[in-house]
Amino acid sequence: MGFRNLFRKEVKSLFPLFAVYGVAVTVLQMIVKFKGEAWGDDAMLVISIFMPFLFASMLVVGVGFFQLGTEWRTNTIYLLMSLPMRGWKVLAAKLAALLLLLVGTLAWMGVSFSLILLRNLWEALFSDQAFGEISATLLNMAGNSSWIYLLAIALLVLLAQFAFLCGQLVARFRWVVVLAAFFGGLWLIFRAAPLLSMLLAWLPDLRFGGELADVIYLHSGMFVALALLGAGLIWLNGYLFEKVVEV
Numbered sequence: 622m623g624f625r626n627l628f629r630k631e632v633k634s635l636f637p638l639f640a641v642y643g644v645a646v647t648v649l650q651m652i653v654k655f656k657g658e659a660w661g662d663d664a665m666l667v668i669s670i671f672m673p674f675l676f677a678s679m680l681v682v683g684v685g686f687f688q689l690g691t692e693w694r695t696n697t698i699y700l701l702m703s704l705p706m707r708g709w710k711v712l713a714a715k716l717a718a719l720l721l722l723l724v725g726t727l728a729w730m731g732v733s734f735s736l737i738l739l740r741n742l743w744e745a746l747f748s749d750q751a752f753g754e755i756s757a758t759l760l761n762m763a764g765n766s767s768w769i770y771l772l773a774i775a776l777l778v779l780l781a782q783f784a785f786l787c788g789q790l791v792a793r794f795r796w797v798v799v800l801a802a803f804f805g806g807l808w809l810i811f812r813a814a815p816l817l818s819m820l821l822a823w824l825p826d827l828r829f830g831g832e833l834a835d836v837i838y839l840h841s842g843m844f845v846a847l848a849l850l851g852a853g854l855i856w857l858n859g860y861l862f863e864k865v866v867e868v
Contacts, residue, residue: 624710631718635684639722642680643729646673650737670734674727678774681723685778688715689785702863709859716778716855720771765829765839772847779854780806786861810850817846 653660653669660668692698701711780803787802788795821842829837 624706624714627704627706627711627714628718631688631715632721635718635722638680638684639726642677643726643733646730647733647737649673650733654737665738669738670730673730677723677726677730681719681774682777682781685716685719686781686785688719689782693789707859708862709855712782712858712862713855716775716782719778720775723774724771762829765827769844772844772851776810776847776851776854779851779858780810782858783854783861786858790861806854810847813850814843814846817849818842821845 650669653665689698692701702708704711783806784799784803788799791798818840819842822840824840824842824845826838827841827844829839
């Protein structure tokens, strides 16, 4: 079983969970449309899009942790460890499957939100003379926000995997070790990333915003540093998975 086959297996096994979540969010948005007029626009926005977005993020991180727990409980961990693949590839396949399903779920939520709750605004939006400038600004902000968000989620999933593997190293007080590993790793990333970004000060800045919004320039070195730390964490998780953890 190669990386691609393992990736497909993970997507197939997790798809029902994310599909049910997407349908549940759509039902929630329909309820908000017909019952939420008295709640106010802000409350409708929070309930219909921001809360599902937050819960989807928490779902991905939680699944990233319990994925490995399921492998241990069902003894399929023996199959994974017997594959002719490096440990980091096994864990990377699980991470890639989660990110793909997250992107699909968020896209479904966004389309559903637009069609159900923003349908009345489409005609006014497309008839606006400044639509071209608005779309350019929105595309810039949405694109940059998306990859920054996915980078953050990927790091949290990697930390969840790391915490689980650290918990397998001990026989007692496993949850204490798991929590210590997760928050200790998070603290270390917060401390190491700024130091690494200083070494990458020569990298160009990223433009965030457009003509109709205040432009913010973000130093790309910080994000490159986070990506490098994520790559190091993938390697460390693979090492723990292969060499240290006893099943």
